[in-house]
Amino acid sequence: MNTFEFKNLVKNLKNSLKQKTFFKDLRKEVETGANGTQDYVVKKGINKDTIATTRQ
Known part of the structure; x- marks a missing residue:
C-alpha cells in the first residue's frame, strides 16, 4: 500500500x-402522544368525548 492510498483510507x-457521530448526536427522540396522536376521542354518539380503546 503506497502513501497515497493510505492517506485516502485514513481520510475516508x-x-x-x-x-x-453527527448522526448519533443530532438525532432526537419522538414523544409518543405529544399532540394527541396516541388516543382518539369519540366526537359523536352515546360515548361522545370519551377516549376510544382497541378493546371490544
Missing part, C-alpha cells in the same frame, strides 16, 4: 466516523 475513515 475520518469522514465516516465524523458522519456517524
